[in-house]
Amino acid sequence: MKLAELSEHSGVSTATIKYYLREGLLPPGRRVTATRSAYDESHLQRLRLVRALIQVGRVPVATAREVLAALEDDSLDHHHRLGIAVGALPSPPEPDPEAPAVDRARHTVDALLSRLNWLEGPHAWGPGSPAYGTLVDAVGALARLNYPCDVDDLLPYARAAAELAVTDLDLVERYESPDAQVEAAVALTVLYEPVLLSLRRIAEAQESGRRFASG
């Protein structure tokens, strides 16, 4: 497959594919001559994953590069590779850790996690991970606005998250090779996020209608 064909099959413009190649999101094709390279199914699959990460998952290009690098780093065991790939995902706002509000938020989050018996992970998780930082920020924002965000308020969300994680990992385990599992973990983590958020919005609308609808 040449670049133009890769573009046709994927629906991504050649200019954008060249950009991804330059940025290292897509491995270079097999050089056929000095001015021609050949691409195969793996490039098409990778290209679709990149598009999904960037367009649906809104992952920044630089972050996507790190995630994809972790996908291919076979110096790590399965669990760690998965952790690094997924741990690199979010774009943490990570603003100034201004003592008063953030400290309380951190305390709430720690209380929640220990109440759930969620232990610190080995590499990319636990305090310091992007997800942890994002969580502290969000709880801090809720607290600053005087919206409920005690451990008890957060618990239902954590329980839902725990159930979903089981579902997610079940989906991941449908794949056989470790490589496919790690790629699936990244794709499913990112692509199910808009699914979950959209469904929550729709469900809120349903519930709001049930409670407040007049006519």
Add this chain to the structure above:
Amino acid sequence: MKLAELSEHSGVSTATIKYYLREGLLPPGRRVTATRSAYDESHLQRLRLVRALIQVGRVPVATAREVLAALEDDSLDHHHRLGIAVGALPSPPEPDPEAPAVDRARHTVDALLSRLNWLEGPHAWGPGSPAYGTLVDAVGALARLNYPCDVDDLLPYARAAAELAVTDLDLVERYESPDAQVEAAVALTVLYEPVLLSLRRIAEAQESGRRFASG
């Protein structure tokens, strides 16, 4: 409170506050003299909400303006105001509705919603709403990558969403005045999104450790 004090209390620079005033995200202060205006607690509260929407919720400024306008439109009943405010929230990627993949995704989504008995909402929900469009896009992306996204795969997420919606609306109903409820609905919808996503990531790490950890 003058602008400089509003800035100090909120931690937002005067330049940014001026920008929000210009953009209509913040109502103008009470004019004291030709060159001085006074701001009060309501401005501080609104400013914090704006920052939460934009920074934590990543809502574009133009969208935030619409949401805030819906907050204040008292020509509508409670349920509709809530629907418009929340319905205006997401920034739907809404790419090209290329027939083959998107049609199948739409079909899956419709099957899911009808299986759940989720009816089309009155105003901003149902087919055509941002949340619905985002859901179709995400399912389409999953399908294009050959990841599981049948109705049966989506059901656990929908069930979790339904439970969370009950939790969310319970939180909203803690507030007494309709105005406070609508504002709370917006804030909680947006601010609990990163909470939910972070918790899912952390829960995935837990579950992954439980299943795959070596040492």
Add this chain to the structure above:
DNA sequence: CATGATTGGATAGTGACACTCTCCAATGAA
């Protein structure tokens, strides 16, 4: 073999977005 189109590669430009900077005349505080 001539010739026009295509390719990979490099560089620069675009448009959207969320600020942020610079001025300015009017004012307020010392």
Add this chain to the structure above:
DNA sequence: TTCATTGGAGAGTGTCACTATCCAATCATG
């Protein structure tokens, strides 16, 4: 009186994900 500050307006900045333009080398066709 005098000088820093204020609100207001417009232009400028930095980032980001592309996108457009060139270019020489090469391929495909007649």
